[in-house]
Amino acid sequence: MNGADTAFVLICAALVMFMTPGLGLFYGSMVRSKNVLATIMQSFIIVGLVSVLWAVAGYTLAFGKDIGGVIGNLDFLFLNGVGMTAGPYSDTIPHLAFMIFQCMFAVITPALITGAFAERMKFGGFLVFTTLWLFIVYAPMAHWVWGKGWMAQMGALDFAGGAVVHMSSAAAALAATVVMGKRKGYGRMAFIPHNLPMTVLGAAILWFGWFGFNAGSALAADGFAANAFVTTHLAAAAAALSWIFMEWRHSGKPTTLGAASGAVAGLVAITPGAGFVTAMPAILIGLVGGVLCFSAVLLKGKLGYDDSLDVVGVHGVGGTWGAIATGLFASINKAQGLFYGNPSQLWIQLASVAATWAFCFVASLVLFKLVDATIGLRASDEEEDRGLDLSQHNETGYQA
Amino acid sequence: MNGADTAFVLICAALVMFMTPGLGLFYGSMVRSKNVLATIMQSFIIVGLVSVLWAVAGYTLAFGKDIGGVIGNLDFLFLNGVGMTAGPYSDTIPHLAFMIFQCMFAVITPALITGAFAERMKFGGFLVFTTLWLFIVYAPMAHWVWGKGWMAQMGALDFAGGAVVHMSSAAAALAATVVMGKRKGYGRMAFIPHNLPMTVLGAAILWFGWFGFNAGSALAADGFAANAFVTTHLAAAAAALSWIFMEWRHSGKPTTLGAASGAVAGLVAITPGAGFVTAMPAILIGLVGGVLCFSAVLLKGKLGYDDSLDVVGVHGVGGTWGAIATGLFASINKAQGLFYGNPSQLWIQLASVAATWAFCFVASLVLFKLVDATIGLRASDEEEDRGLDLSQHNETGYQA
Amino acid sequence: MNGADTAFVLICAALVMFMTPGLGLFYGSMVRSKNVLATIMQSFIIVGLVSVLWAVAGYTLAFGKDIGGVIGNLDFLFLNGVGMTAGPYSDTIPHLAFMIFQCMFAVITPALITGAFAERMKFGGFLVFTTLWLFIVYAPMAHWVWGKGWMAQMGALDFAGGAVVHMSSAAAALAATVVMGKRKGYGRMAFIPHNLPMTVLGAAILWFGWFGFNAGSALAADGFAANAFVTTHLAAAAAALSWIFMEWRHSGKPTTLGAASGAVAGLVAITPGAGFVTAMPAILIGLVGGVLCFSAVLLKGKLGYDDSLDVVGVHGVGGTWGAIATGLFASINKAQGLFYGNPSQLWIQLASVAATWAFCFVASLVLFKLVDATIGLRASDEEEDRGLDLSQHNETGYQA
Amino acid sequence: MKKVEIITRTFKLDDVKAALSEIGIKGMTVSEVKGFGRQGGHKEVYRGAEYQVDFVVKVKVEVVVEDSVVPDVIKAATTAARTGQVGDGKIFVVPVEEVVRIRTGETGDAAV
Amino acid sequence: MKKVEIITRTFKLDDVKAALSEIGIKGMTVSEVKGFGRQGGHKEVYRGAEYQVDFVVKVKVEVVVEDSVVPDVIKAATTAARTGQVGDGKIFVVPVEEVVRIRTGETGDAAV
Amino acid sequence: MKKVEIITRTFKLDDVKAALSEIGIKGMTVSEVKGFGRQGGHKEVYRGAEYQVDFVVKVKVEVVVEDSVVPDVIKAATTAARTGQVGDGKIFVVPVEEVVRIRTGETGDAAV
Ligand SMILES: Nc1ncnc2c1ncn2[C@@H]1O[C@H](COP(=O)(O)OP(=O)(O)O)[C@@H](O)[C@H]1O
């Protein structure tokens, strides 16, 4: 046990917790004002819902003793045996600190999905879907990668959640657009963010919290953490720049929304490799991440599917690029990528990317269909017209 | 002296400081827009006012050497002798770090009260009341519980301020409603929050800061802190859920305001026991806390007193429940509650609850009456109509 | 290497990073709503732009091995040799942690300038100016004071950036107003902050982050850091009070904007001396800082130059007062000011103040003229009328 | 048909609406406006700069009714909105030549 | 000259604008209003307190046109704005005695 | 009595108000509107999606005055609001049949 590591991980956990309501503000700012609360609410209540589910059973499924590479056993059900002393995943911090740090990751991941079905989801269906998804998609994914499951065993590198967090949520987002269809008027009416200063606030909270996310994933206050902190920051910075330069070229002017979106894209892209690459490759990962995600978002317009807030374009594309880039640029400790003489790492990364997308997309599709067929996913036309704030929550966001 | 503990407590102090302006946004968002600044201002300027008063004399009254169990002596007047080395309350952190951590508690407590008299208080009267209240109510309370005063001596458990922070401010809030009466039009006009996204932002900042509040109260970066961090998070999560489920049953739909209110209620409820109970009881404390506070807020409507932003319903009821629950569920180190074979702890808790309410209510009532009779508490009818932003501060919150 | 110090500095770096978007919100809230995004964007994109430039060449110019007291050498170009082990500026934290902590200072400094030319600057010109200014003004200043350059050698005290951050940006701000002239309608139309709750949020984020800024500058989690934390908080608190009391006297009522402005003024004023003075002098520095900055802001109205958001009045005056006050009140370790028997420190401080203003003003003036003559600084009349959000970024901040 | 425009204090809106409902008015349209008049405005101060704001927030209620109902509307609105202080506002009556209910295409009296 | 005031649902604004453009209308002025009518309002709940909100957000389009164009405007707007549900709104026609284009000082038909 | 409606650029409001005050106008009512006209709108871009926004923010000033004052109002407003660029706006004059001051119940000329 080490006080410095404990202090560091606990503060990092607080930072990561702050991200999810921050994500709510980020997402909520980009919908029309009649849906602002419903959108924020989804992220906010996920902090409540998933945290409790995680303590009850999620943690043990993800981090209980490995069963065949597939899932954790039930040793830690109801946090039984998760105490103030060190646990199996770190010698230097209390087991409870590790558990709660991981809890914050389990919280934000399903919250990311909500961007895809924003402005048309029923609140009840959303709660049920999220509950199922946590146990059936997230917990296994976390186990495979961080809980000594098969992906870890095969050597896949995912420092802070390119697969577990970003690809998994993006695959679910894609499934959502398939099952739920477009918002009323999509392609015909203007869907314009209603409060961009709040978007920047949300992005700032995300960026701030992401230091906890990535540097905290070192689970220790050391040079490794410092490196992850630096790569995180530089990739975000670089992607904010490359996104707005793409915009500048494409439509004549750089935008604030573009800068915020680019920063998030960079943060996503560096997540899988934050602790494995050094600063200059991190800048490159960010630059390319900004370009790729911007292009993917543009492409969405052409493909015509309605991923309301670009979960696939940002988290899917950014996370995938980051996982591959880790296979190219990893150079720290035993993690070595293609450019450092280890081509096999790239193949492992590609395999883990493919498996993640396939599993998460199919499983999410099934869950969405299931909920749709039972209690229903989509708000009625009339509810969508009035806005979800009134129709789902009897509230309105702003009063004159 | 220990660097890890010092780092932890300093960062926690920063987190707690952030809570008070966050509370200002939380409160300010819930009033009508013509009072948004006046409401935010009360919290913000309290950070200024109380911090200076604390350094000058508040700290020594609360934490100076004990005089008869009642008050601290004047050894630390003007922070004399409070230096960079360890002080009497912790061997591992600088005395200055302990002092400033406590300062943030002294700051937020009177800020909590402002929710009760929002939309009708004169700024001058508010400043004078707050000054008096800090010295006459808060400093003694802090001394009794944390400064080795009589409540500590009798063995009352209050980890991070159920009595010192929440019951004390709620008792003052109750006194405020008695002395000041209702807002103009209360019960006849609609009093609707004017900016609920800001409410969620405020609640998020509170939740984030509360990790500093509760985990920081361990004064060390260890397993004890990790446990307090976990119980804090889980209770907030559980109460957000139970509050919205109550709403769902009661009026057909869960609300965003309810989720935010529930989270705060859970944070309040776990505060006295955060370091003494384990994770599963924390979930229970949160669940029950959400139900009780929701019910208390409903009841207010029926009792007809005008506690504008439900300080009594949330902090009074939540803090009281938390203090009692600590007497039931405490199970860590020497703290043992009824369910762990120590019924006497419950009696001690009940006694401290009763004493806190009685002392703080009566003392606050006297102070409010005093200020009312001298410089005045309540804005004139015309000022209330125009809004306090213009009438107290010559400003308006928003321009088109 | 020391884990506690590393944890502390990394978290502090995250706090300082959060300040710059917070500054964007602070500034953006005070302009008219048609310019809110353009103003926020300048701060936000600086995080991107300057971070990358810093990693590439800024850091080495500031902190490379000293060349004649004037500039750093190119040893650390592209962060070459800046790694996970300790570097030349601290034995207890990774070199990368020191680099990124300093990066956040390099980021916020040019962002401070943007307040001066708000509501009339072209985005392209702004990017070019900022790039040049970082290398030609900021990097040398940082080197002279913190990189073992001539100011450090002569014994000037600047704990966290009175000269490097605040005077330098204020001198640039003054140069901006000289080169760019007033906003259209200045003095004739009303320039009223469009969203004061957001101003308070911005100020709260700044205050919160400033703990990282000042306490983090101790580069260690010890009593020295605790002292800097305390002085920072108390000076901000005192200045918020003294600013509103000045307002009360001057125009009959205290304002929320005044409280927020005062807090920032106090934070600026304590920055150079935070680690060198004790708590009571810090309160005095804050009280005087609030009065001086308020008076300077009033004076602006009379002098008739258009420093849109009072960069000179707050950062220039506050930073200068702080540097002088350090020469008066310094009393910790080897730092001793006039009142502690060392009058020569005051002369050194005055010399460093004069040199900083002279160098930064002249260099900034040249850079502004250069950019003005080449790609242009000022938006056209028509662009200014439509608002910079539309004319520079094709966006609008708020939708009904 | 006439359009009666009632410009008055915001916090009187509910009372005016109730008074009109009472005399059988089934529809009205409301907008937020700013008024300039004898009532005068207020001072605002930002970092020491004082601004005189001449406009006061008011509400405008528009009701289209048959000619015969106009006096009742004026009476009801006047009674409901009056405080007796400067700034109570004005009522204007404007002729309306045609009325159409979009939903049904009905015109004239049937449409209001 | 007449002023045609069209009060209808917000999300129909684009359709109405398009329909009017189609018949050659070159200018119009739009404001956000709140309507009270048969459509009824909705309930809002804040911390358990229920409020009945009677007003519904609507949009008001004002078009000043020559007398002869009025029927076309009514027809175009009615068609574009109709959903058939209660709350589609109203059209009012008000006489206009003079029109001036500020830029040129032109008056009458030349000014619209 | 007539109601003169002046629709013009937002930043001209202060000038128009001053010009009207100068000719003795004691009251007016202002609302924020969006105009569609020859001036055209602007492009907005959000994550690569381009939207043409046709509406421009304008301000509408309504002044009710005696018939005889109308020409003066038109002249004052035109002069104050004119920039000469497309988009300066319009003035419409509408008949008013009755005016009531709510505070006193006064009607007609005494009420404005
Ligand atoms: N001549 C006018 N034309 C249009 N609106 C007017 C006129 N005079 C007054 N108003 C409106 O009526 C409101 C109240 O007028 P005011 O002179 O302040 O008080 P009172 O109605 O008590 O005489 C003003 O704020 C303005 O909105």
Ligand SMILES: Nc1ncnc2c1ncn2[C@@H]1O[C@H](COP(=O)(O)OP(=O)(O)O)[C@@H](O)[C@H]1O
């Ligand atoms: N008499 C009236 N005067 C002014 N506006 C009216 C009147 N009646 C209705 N309105 C406006 O028309 C809108 C629609 O009216 P409503 O009665 O709800 O449905 P419908 O137009 O289908 O009959 C209302 O919200 C209101 O804005």
Ligand SMILES: Nc1ncnc2c1ncn2[C@@H]1O[C@H](COP(=O)(O)OP(=O)(O)O)[C@@H](O)[C@H]1O
């Ligand atoms: N026929 C009309 N009816 C109502 N409002 C109109 C009409 N034509 C123009 N307007 C208003 O006048 C404004 C200015 O008109 P525009 O054609 O852009 O320029 P100009 O007034 O210089 O000819 C428009 O934005 C709109 O608000």
